[in-house]
Amino acid sequence: MLKDLNLNAMNHFEAVARLGGISKAAEELGVSPSAVSQQIRQFEQQFGVRLFRREKRKLTLTDDGERLFQTTTQAFRMMRDVRQAIQRQREARHFILRVSPSFAVRFLSPRLKGFLDEQPNWQVRIDAAPDFSDFETEVVDLDLRYGEGGWSGLHQEAVVHDMVFPMCSPAYLEELRSKSDDPIGQLRHAQLIDSVKTHYRWDFWLAKYGVMGERMVYPLRFDRSSMALQLAADGAGVVLESSTLALNELESGALVPLSTAFDAIRFPAYWLVCPSRHTSRRIVRLFSDWIREAGREHDARAAALMGKLGLRIDNQQGRLLPGEEFSRD
Structure with missing residues (x-):
């Protein structure tokens, strides 16, 4: 169920997949790389599947990871757009x-x-x-x-x-x-x-x-x-x-x-x-x-x-x- 999803972990997953690496995601989110890695592990445990392939310090999305990324990045992009619209309205x-x-x-x-x-x-x-x-x-x-x-x-x-x-x-x-x-x-x-x-x-x-x-x-x-x-x-x-x-x-x-x-x-x-x-x-x-x-x-x-x-x-x-x-x- 949706209420069982770890939204914080989902946010970390989306940032890693979009930016292509844990270090870049950590910089954007303002946390340590180890904190990002921990959230990714928890997210994979929740779904019971691997979301990334780890090959020589390089992360690539698995098929399941790609499906999840397409959904989450669209949702987060929409939320970011709404937040910016609200901020613009306040500034007006x-x-x-x-x-x-x-x-x-x-x-x-x-x-x-x-x-x-x-x-x-x-x-x-x-x-x-x-x-x-x-x-x-x-x-x-x-x-x-x-x-x-x-x-x-x-x-x-x-x-x-x-x-x-x-x-x-x-x-x-x-x-x-x-x-x-x-x-x-x-x-x-x-x-x-x-x-x-x-x-x-x-x-x-x-x-x-x-x-x-x-x-x-x-x-x-x-x-x-x-x-x-x-x-x-x-x-x-x-x-x-x-x-x-x-x-x-x-x-x-x-x-x-x-x-x-x-x-x-x-x-x-x-x-x-x-x-x-x-x-x-x-x-x-x-x-x-x-x-x-x-x-x-x-x-x-x-x-x-x-x-x-x-x-x-x-x-x-x-x-x-x-x-x-x-x-x-």
Whole structure:
């Protein structure tokens, strides 16, 4: 049976047969000639046949030895080729990251050149997809996930916080103010835009502020935050969305808070996630350090903006919508 084969002896046999002598084989294998001779004797004893003819310090293969050599040298050559391919792949320095589409476009892409400039020798592949990686079946180094943590069996670290509040275009806000001076009344007149894959949606937010009624409906629903934000900036309604994804529009004034009467709900939203074994990989550590710093800079920038806009920050911790999982667009 295969498990009974002495693979070390087979390796010595293949080297002697391929190189044509014990001394050359010993040099290649990094052992003494006597050690090679001993392995050859053990290998012949295992097969019960002579594999070499010994004539005046010269070794030639017997018929049985030739048959065995043709098989073993092909097997070892294939293994050497595979090993070299694996080494070349490692030397290529590939990094594969999965991230939600809107976050990839609005947060990661504008900052990514900084990371690439710091690590020019790495080949980076980014999959912008809403589904989480299955690390047991997919080749992915790291996920940058949206959610609230708690993924069983995986290393996880929050790196970017989110702040959520109702926002709209300045023109649409003026239109609502012409109908009511009360922010709750303005909401009752507003067309609500729903981002269906966000952590905080209108159902939760309206209940939190006690805003109920038959007119509180949101006929516009999008599974891409970028689309919902663009529609709000175009003056189509009020969106309950993320300061992280809308930061540029908020800073430029294309979007404004509906009212300073409503707090910005702050929570850890974007997480580095991977199996614990991946954290020993150099590229995972390098990217983690970089995105951690980018997250700190962003959080400080967003907090300063909230102060400029006159919004209070409501820090939230823990699960508020039991049983739901979120796969950010």
